[in-house]
Amino acid sequence: MIISIASGKGGTGKTTIAANLAFSLPRARILDCDVEEPNVHLFIKPELDYREEVGTAVLLIDEELCDGCRKCVDICRFRALTMIGSKILTFPEMCHSCGGCLEVCPRGAVGETSRQLGIIEGGRRDNIIFFHGLLRVGESMAPPLIKKVRSFCRSDEINIIDAPPGTSCPVIMATKDTDFVILVTEPTPFGLHDLKLAVEAMKLLGVPMGLVINRADMGDDKVLRYAEAEQIPLLLSIPFKREIAAVYSRGELFAQAFPEWQERFRGMFAEITAIVEGGRK
Ligand code: SF4
Ligand code: SF4
Secondary structure (H helix, E strand, O other), X not given: OEEEEEOOOOOOOHHHHHHHHHHHXXXXXXXXXXXXXXXXXXXXXXXXXXXXXXEEXXXXXXXXXXXXXXXXXXXXXXXXXXXXXXXXXXXXXXXXOOOHHHHHOOOOOEEEEEEEEEEEEEEEEOOEEEEEEEEOOOOOOHHHHHHHHHOOOOOOOOEEEEOOOOOOHHHHHHHOOOOEEEEEEOOOHHHHHHHHHHHHHHHHHXXXXXXXXXXXXXXXXXXXXXXXXXXXXXXXXXXXXHHHHHHHHOOOOHHHHOOHHHXXXXXXXXXXXXXXXXXXX
């Protein structure tokens, strides 16, 4: 099973839910797909024993062969090519490796080289297998790296994906084709606004979803009422407690510090399993 954990905005406690859920289960794989700012490792503290550089193909123009026909510039919808005088100027950071320029060049002047997107690291802590992606500073193409992190999912295991915040392409790459999405939010007007955006994005993917409300005793009940109207089950409410905040600020797992939470996370997992299996019938 693959469970992704998402939120319409950062700072809702998405990562701590992912890490505490993984910790509370007998065995889990946790995949941190928030490649621009991965921080699951701060809570899981795995012993790393795996490292892989991930690159992508980018174009290279052979100036000797190029006759300046501009066909490559015209086909590139990512603006990775432009023409200055009779010379082609390339912007490798913008290239999405679609291969369009390669196809249309009549003179075989477009070749390929590679550029590093980032790295994957992996390791484990007790019964938790861990992987994350680290996007290279200045790199804008997160989806291929997220796809690579997701390749470490195993169909016969419980896979927990910490998705990037927001509702853009990287979130879709992290959550599509997963069995269930946990949306994490707070009971505030901002929380509700971003939750609505996240729900609409997940509806397009057709993935069943459930809600976790963090700092649940702050704010109002509008998030709850919205979830009821949308028939999104409330899986867990986590109150704002000084002890939990203190554990979090030390980069520790509150399900470890307060073992009663392990039972609650296991209960949430059982509920998710029932929803997923019910949907498959
Ligand atoms: S491979 Fe695609 S994105 Fe990259 S420069 Fe060529 S046309 Fe543009
Ligand atoms: S399509 Fe080929 S020949 Fe034409 S400008 Fe581009 S690289 Fe040069």
